[in-house]
Amino acid sequence: IDEDTPPKTLSSRSISAVAEYILSGRAKRIVVMTGAGISTAAGIPDFRSPDTGLYANLASLDLPEPEAVFDLSFFKVNPRPFYVLARELYPGNYHPTVSHVFVRLLAEKGLLHHLFTQNIDCLEREAGIPANKIIEAHGSFASQRCIECKKEFDGAKMKEFVSRGEVPRCEEEGGCKGLVKPDIVFFGEQLPKAFFDRREMVEQADLVLVMGTSLQVHPFAGLVNLAEERVPRVLFNLERVGSMGSQADDVLVLGDCDEGVRKLADELGWREELEEKWRGL
């Protein structure tokens, strides 16, 4: 659609109209979808940004293609590149961003219906977003298991292995010795059942906020299309992605997502609260 098509739900396609919609009490079930772009300000590179993205920087790992680092059959033959990356991304090294804290604020105000994240860095939990409101669609570093016998592997030990840059192996009695992998969803692996169970929460949403994702990875990317057509969808991203912008109530906030979120917080009168919570973490 062209930019001039009048919106059906919002008074205009702008951040201030989104704030007005929230403050009017009509947005009670806000669904947030996030990707690597909300963590770049924390110092964690995304995948696909040219030059700074991880895929652009994996050359030294000698991979057939960058995606191989998250490919199970490649991992079975050569788990090292994944563990080089794991060392870099491992939770504990980074601090949640303003965007993470904004989602927590939505939860505290009783407005967050659900958060669907593709990130594996656990910064949502660290920001204080309630665990029962989060779907980590691609898993996380929070737990790990043997890829052969599926036995869970101790978290403290895992941390030691990762920090030494070593590959952990199963210590099951009787000597399984299978490779241990964090519960991160690799290419070709099934997403957690909860992801599919809770997709209906997007259908129930009265506002969808999409932040820092290229919307290139399916089935996650398809979530944005589950919202009803009259439901406003707001994109906070460096670039326009997926179907965002194609509906009459879509609002594009292009640029750094923390900056966009701060603008929305300004319009909502929540800015001070947001900064205070962020500083207090």
Ligand code: CNA
């Ligand atoms: P992606 O494909 O790398 O896309 C990131 C998107 O964010 C791009 O469209 C960028 O333009 C945009 N972006 C980057 N920085 C900013 C910023 N400061 N403000 C606004 N937008 C920004 O990443 P996706 O998440 O879409 O891809 C899915 C993969 C990436 C998932 O499977 C993740 O597990 C995986 N990943 C996760 C992390 C993490 O956990 N932090 C890091 C890198 C990759």
